[in-house]
Amino acid sequence: MIRKLFRNARITTPSDPGSPLSGKxxxxxxxxxxxxxLCKDGFIEGIGNEREVLSSRAADDVALEVDCHGLCMxxxxxxxxxxxxxxxxxxxxxxxRLQGTDYLEILRRGGGIxxxxxxxxxxxxxxxxxxxxxxxxxxxxxxxxTLEIKSGYGLETEAELKMLRVIDRVGGETPLDIVPTxxxxxxxxxxxxxxxxxxxxxxxxxxxxxxxEQGIARFCDVFCERNAFSVQQSRRILMAARENGLGLxxxxxxxxxxxxxxxxxxxxxxxxxxxxxxxxxxxxxMAKQGVMAVLLPGTAxxxxxxxxxxxxxxxxxxxxxxxxxxxxxxxxxxSMPFIFGLAVLNMNLSVNEALVxxxxxAAYSIQMAKTVxxxxxxxxxxxxLLDGESPAxxxxxxxVSPVVEVYKRGERVx
Ligand code: NIG
Ligand code: FE
Numbered sequence: 001m002i003r004k005l006f007r008n009a010r011i012t013t014p015s016d017p018g019s020p021l022s023g024k025x026x027x028x029x030x031x032x033x034x035x036x037x038l039c040k041d042g043f044i045e046g047i048g049n050e051r052e053v054l055s056s057r058a059a060d061d062v063a064l065e066v067d068c069h070g071l072c073m074x075x076x077x078x079x080x081x082x083x084x085x086x087x088x089x090x091x092x093x094x095x096x097r098l099q100g101t102d103y104l105e106i107l108r109r110g111g112g113i114x115x116x117x118x119x120x121x122x123x124x125x126x127x128x129x130x131x132x133x134x135x136x137x138x139x140x141x142x143x144x145x146t147l148e149i150k151s152g153y154g155l156e157t158e159a160e161l162k163m164l165r166v167i168d169r170v171g172g173e174t175p176l177d178i179v180p181t182x183x184x185x186x187x188x189x190x191x192x193x194x195x196x197x198x199x200x201x202x203x204x205x206x207x208x209x210x211x212x213e214q215g216i217a218r219f220c221d222v223f224c225e226r227n228a229f230s231v232q233q234s235r236r237i238l239m240a241a242r243e244n245g246l247g248l249x250x251x252x253x254x255x256x257x258x259x260x261x262x263x264x265x266x267x268x269x270x271x272x273x274x275x276x277x278x279x280x281x282x283x284x285x286m287a288k289q290g291v292m293a294v295l296l297p298g299t300a301x302x303x304x305x306x307x308x309x310x311x312x313x314x315x316x317x318x319x320x321x322x323x324x325x326x327x328x329x330x331x332x333x334x335s336m337p338f339i340f341g342l343a344v345l346n347m348n349l350s351v352n353e354a355l356v357x358x359x360x361x362a363a364y365s366i367q368m369a370k371t372v373x374x375x376x377x378x379x380x381x382x383x384x385l386l387d388g389e390s391p392a393x394x395x396x397x398x399x400v401s402p403v404v405e406v407y408k409r410g411e412r413v414x
Contacts, residue, residue, distance in 0.1 A: 002063050003040045004410055006383075007050050009068035011035035012352075012391050013075050013375040014360040020292060020369075021361060022319035027352035031390075035073065038062070039381035042409030047375050074355060074391050075375050076145025076382035076408065077336040078362035081273050081294050081323035083150050083183075084135035085163050085170075086116050087123040090328045103303055103330060104227050104255060112329050113153065113187040120153040120163065128166045135326065136170050136178070139334040141414045143403040145382040146363065146372045147176050148323075150221055152183030155199075157207050160184050164216040175413040177380075179366045181249060182217035184208070185229050185237050200233050204240040212244035218367070219270070221249040224260035231259050238267055247367060253278040254299070265289045271321065271365040276300055276308045280316070283309075287317040292365040295357070296325040297342035298333050310347040321361040322354060337394045337401045344395035351392045381410035 011032040014021060021028055036053040038046035046053045053059060093106055093115070106112040120128065132149070139147055149167045154160035164180050171178030184207045185200075192199035211217050220241030224234040238248050247270050252260025254274035264272035265285035271292040275283075276299075286293065293313050300307045313320060322339050325331045333339070336358055343354040363373025371380050385405040386393055393402045406414035 001041060003038065003045070003058065003061055004064045004066065005036060005038050005059060005062045006066045006068055006073070007036040008070055009035045009037065009073040009385070010070060010389060011037065011047070011073045011375065012355065014356045016360055016369060016374045016376050020319035020364040021356050022287070023314060023317035026314050026320060026356055027350050029352045029355060037073065037375060037381065037383065039410040042381055042411070044375060044377050044379050044381050047377060068385055071404065072386040072388050072390055072393065074384050074386065075359040075373060076384055076406065077143045077358050078146040078366070078368065078373055079139060079144045079323050079326070079336055080148045080271070080321055080362045080365040081296060081325055082148060083152060083325070083327035084139070084334065085128065085132040085149050085151065085167055086153055086328050087119040087128055087131060088116070088328070089332070090115060093329065104225070107187065108227050110190060114190060116153040116328055117155050117187070117189060121156070121159050125162055125166060128162065129169055132166050133170050133174060135334055136174050136176055139326070140174065140176055140406060141403070142335040142337055142401050143384045143406055144334070144336055145176060145406065145408045146179070146368055148179040148181055148366045150181040150183040151217070152186030155184060155187065155189040157210050160207060160211065161214065161216065164211065168216060175408040175411070177368065177372065179219070179368060180217045181219040181221050182208070182211045182246065183221045183223070185222040185234070187223065187228055200229070200236060203237055208240050208244050208246070212246060218247055219249050220246040221251060223251040224258060224263065225251065225254055226256050226258065231263050234260065235263055235267070238269065242267070249273065255305070261286055264291050270367065273323070274299065274308065276305055280312070283313055283316050283318055290319070292321055292361060293318045294321045294323050294365050295343065295347065296323055296331065297347055298331040298339050299325045301342055301346070302331040307347045310343070310349055314353065319361050319364070320349070320353070320357045321365040322357040323362065335401065337403060340394040341398055351390070351395065355391050381407060383407050
């Protein structure tokens, strides 16, 4: 048994009430100006003002004491939406977008997601592993200690399973907790371009059961969008996933308002992501069903689109989470500090609202809140030390990472 004490920290953390925080409570955090965290075997045993933590009996039996020098301590970031398992970057496509070619137009011409599908199908498991691990370790240096990664660049059973095995292996061979999501419904593969409904059938009859049988994904996601999957197709796919025991997620109303947010509410999925174009009625329905909105401001930034209406969502009581979307097309970043800055400065979330969104609510959006997402007794000692007085530094010190130390299960990992 190893007990460690981290003292002399300015701690800011949400405290987990047992459900996501939303509306007026979205920014509810505790601040301990002279704080300490006590952990035993990697799990939090005490948290609060230093004097109180030190007065507990357990504090007498500490093997290691770390002085945090008054730095700001927050929970490790949870990044609940990434596509960082890919084989090749798409820089030439970025240049095309800068010259004015539309993102969905590139996909329609067989580029975009489909070009990543070609390179992932061609690449060996080892190559794919090395790129994905490097992305995950880069995310870790920016303070992400728990990470969701989607498949979706295979679009055939074997290639999707290859991606999911790689994602699983990254979880085993890095300090991060990794949550795998099956996104076989990311695009219609070229060989099914003329018969898209046959691909939906394949997903439902073959791919989803195969993935579920291997127990290799926790969630199933669908890209519900023009040139991808309609609301009707998405409904069928998600219902099949539910029958096969997978949790549900949906890329909803990212570019066009197809009604994906309404489907999210109807199926009471765990989270609906993007929502740049979602309408108010469907957002209300999401709030009513307690569906989390996972916001990806890096994507609006990179596609030069208007941001998701985060203030409106908070007003409607939709719980908000933040994620990078890290992918080779619509937003290439592993940096949660960058996303944090965009959320505060361009979506008008308060610093504390963004903090809850990037930690506790993000953990709820991938059903990981039992162990991570806040500095509460019993949870994993996953935390960051920031070079600043408060988490505001994440938005204030723009374009750099104020994350100076990263701890996972009480161990320094970056
Ligand atoms: O979330 N929207 C669909 N999927 C990703 C982009 C994937 C890609 O362009 O490779 C997204 O934006
Ligand atoms: Fe995405």
